[in-house]
Amino acid sequence: MTGGTADGPADGAGRRGPRRWRRAAEEALYGPEGFFVRQAPAAHFRTSVHVSPLFAEAVAELLLRVDAVLGRPDELALIDYGAGRGELLSGVLAALPDAVAARVRPHAVEIARRPAGLDPAIGWSDTPPRGVAGLLFANEWLDNVPVDVAETDGDGVPRYVLVDDDGTEHPGEPVTGADADWLARWWPLPPEPGLRAEIGRPRDTAWADAVACLDRGLAVAVDYAHTRAARPPFGTLTGYRDGREVRPVPDGERDLTSHVALDACAAAASGDGRPGVPAGVLVSQREALRALGVGGARPPLSLAAEDPVAYLRRLGDAGEAAELTDPGGLGSFTWLLQPRRAPLPPPWGVGGTAGDRPSG
Numbered sequence: 001m002t003g004g005t006a007d008g009p010a011d012g013a014g015r016r017g018p019r020r021w022r023r024a025a026e027e028a029l030y031g032p033e034g035f036f037v038r039q040a041p042a043a044h045f046r047t048s049v050h051v052s053p054l055f056a057e058a059v060a061e062l063l064l065r066v067d068a069v070l071g072r073p074d075e076l077a078l079i080d081y082g083a084g085r086g087e088l089l090s091g092v093l094a095a096l097p098d099a100v101a102a103r104v105r106p107h108a109v110e111i112a113r114r115p116a117g118l119d120p121a122i123g124w125s126d127t128p129p130r131g132v133a134g135l136l137f138a139n140e141w142l143d144n145v146p147v148d149v150a151e152t153d154g155d156g157v158p159r160y161v162l163v164d165d166d167g168t169e170h171p172g173e174p175v176t177g178a179d180a181d182w183l184a185r186w187w188p189l190p191p192e193p194g195l196r197a198e199i200g201r202p203r204d205t206a207w208a209d210a211v212a213c214l215d216r217g218l219a220v221a222v223d224y225a226h227t228r229a230a231r232p233p234f235g236t237l238t239g240y241r242d243g244r245e246v247r248p249v250p251d252g253e254r255d256l257t258s259h260v261a262l263d264a265c266a267a268a269a270s271g272d273g274r275p276g277v278p279a280g281v282l283v284s285q286r287e288a289l290r291a292l293g294v295g296g297a298r299p300p301l302s303l304a305a306e307d308p309v310a311y312l313r314r315l316g317d318a319g320e321a322a323e324l325t326d327p328g329g330l331g332s333f334t335w336l337l338q339p340r341r342a343p344l345p346p347p348w349g350v351g352g353t354a355g356d357r358p359s360g
């Protein structure tokens with residue numbers, strides 16, 4: 001980093017002075033010319049949703065289990081938070097039995113515009129419906145909720161990192177107040193120069209607000225995540241453009257993302273351990289998908305002779321399941337399962353106790 005402390009306005013050429021990462025990323029991703037507002041997201045990255053229809057089928061299976069836990073309400077909400085182009089909702093609807101699909105109220109919460117040609121049954125807005133019962137699913141949303149970055153200076157004091165339009169960073173003011181409290185609780189920085197942390201407070205608030213739109217049911221956040229026991233010492237802020245990892249620059253031309261402190265989000269949404277408010281559960285995507293029937297076993301060779309078409313289809317499924325559950329890739333994503341005024345569905349609740357209860 002080079003020196004500087006201002007959080008300055010735009011100059012005559014429209015360039016802005018150094019500002020904190022949260023504000024810079026807000027403008028770059030969600031401002032009038034922002035990356036997500038302007039671009040068709042899926043053209044720039046590939047999430048589990050795009051890897052295989054098996055992902056939507058697993059979410060459909062989860063919705064059926066939530067439906068059973070809720071006693072099969074007349075209207076079953078399915079909210080996709082940060083829905084991209086609504087691909088997951090379309091896939092889940094296609095995978096559900098007709099009798100259940102007729103009761104489902106699918107809704108996309110998305111800052112970007114509704115894509116042309118989307119199933120008219122799917123609602124679309126930039127704020128969630130409230131007071132509903134069902135499943136809220138947020139795949140790779142929270143990592144795009146902008147956060148400030150802290151870095152310890154030469155004396156080991158955490159300071160906000162300021163950034164220019166071209167990505168050049170400068171040390172800012174020392175971190176104080178609620179941000180300092182958050183760091184102390186969730187991401188304590190040892191007093192060594194050059195350590196970094198992403199201050200996850202805005203994500204805690206965003207997640208708690210999202211969960212609160214459910215009257216009853218289950219909210220699920222899926223992201224690359226870390227917990228207090230193993231924070232990355234230099235943070236994870238990075239950029240993606242055309243599917244490739246690039247330097248994080250707040251220029252509106254690239255995705256800006258950092259892994260999520262999902263244990264802190266879980267605590268915020270469960271009222272910080274208030275008695276009677278159920279805690280969330282953290283499981284790997286590999287475990288979650290396995291529990292929801294995504295196997296990955298190759299079909300028996302004998303099937304190739306009996307029914308070559310079925311054999312090839314099941315071979316394709318096995319390859320896609322392997323990619324979704326790969327421990328070195330998408331399988332290492334974390335699912336936060338956050339119940340709201342209802343038990344967790346099996347195998348995590350109602351008789352089963354799989355998964356880790358985060359502490360905090």
Ligand SMILES: C[S@@+](CC[C@H](N)C(=O)[O-])C[C@H]1O[C@@H](n2cnc3c(N)ncnc32)[C@H](O)[C@@H]1O
Nearest residue numbers: 036041047049082083084109110111112139140
């Ligand atoms: C990485 S994309 C994931 C898209 C989709 N869930 C998927 O898995 O393919 C994140 C999406 O979240 C949306 N988003 C970010 N913040 C949001 C907010 N506060 N409300 C609604 N959508 C938001 C972005 O516009 C973007 O489409």
